[in-house]
Amino acid sequence: FTSCCPGWVKFVESYFPDMLPHVSSCKSPQGMFGGILKTYWAEKNNIDPKKIVSVSIMPCTAKKFEISRADMEAAGEGIPDVDISLTTRELARLIRLAGIDFRSLPDEKFDDPLGQYTGAGVIFGVTGGVMEAALRTAVWTLTGKNDSSPIEFKEIRGFDGVKEATYNVAGTDVNICVASGTANAKKVMEMVKSGEKKYHFIEIMACPGG
Incomplete structure (x- = not known):
């Protein structure tokens, strides 16, 4: 699970504390x-x-x-x-x-004491943005490719409350989920805990739309 949204972090601490070991330490x-x-x-x-x-x-x-x-x-x-x-x-x-x-x-x-940010930094705040930034990095790290024909992550863009997709990254199928809004977060958490859904990476933001 991502950890960039403090509202989501507080939510999982309060209602799903057993899932905290799976939340990013970032x-x-x-x-x-x-x-x-x-x-x-x-x-x-x-x-x-x-x-x-x-x-x-x-x-x-x-x-x-x-x-x-x-x-x-x-x-x-x-x-x-x-x-x-x-x-x-x-x-x-x-x-x-x-x-x-x-x-x-x-x-x-x-001022730019730490240098300029990347394009991934621009999309970070919107739902799906953290996931796409992470996937871009994973593709580049695992394949060494960052050319003019990258994998498109269109399925995780937009403002639907819950978005799912499977991408093949360096020969491995990666199942991901993006959710925004605590009501949708609760649904995703319950599906994961019950075993109904299995994901490799989940992004959650407390506010609808990110």
Whole structure:
């Protein structure tokens, strides 16, 4: 199971704790970035992580809960990976309150201390995006091919609540499932536990559509 959605992680912790060993140990994107910021980046720039304030802008309110988790302290106990998590709506309100007009601001280069993201990073937040990013990586890693005719993952795109597909990757059939919305997550979990469905990889996001 994927682990990038804190709402889903809390859901499985609460209702299907016996399945936790099958959940990825990866943090969410904000958790990964915050952790790297206060460990690798802080060390590289000789900055005390306690003096860094990490603010994330997220569309999801569950990210606010996530930053308070004890396992979100990569730099040490009492040093949260992310200090403040704002929703995109809250950011828009702050911009409006401050009277900032982006159209009148001069252009500037953006910071890229860790380099630029890949195309997979663009689709990560939508349902099926994490799965497609992982499948692209698996194909490239196992076959060494990333040419102009890659495997298309059309079956896992779109906003259906539950999507299934089987792809042949380096000679192995991989059964995957993508679900969004906790009601659909519950259905998938129950089918897996009963043995009705067998998947190699499952992506779940708590919000419908990702």
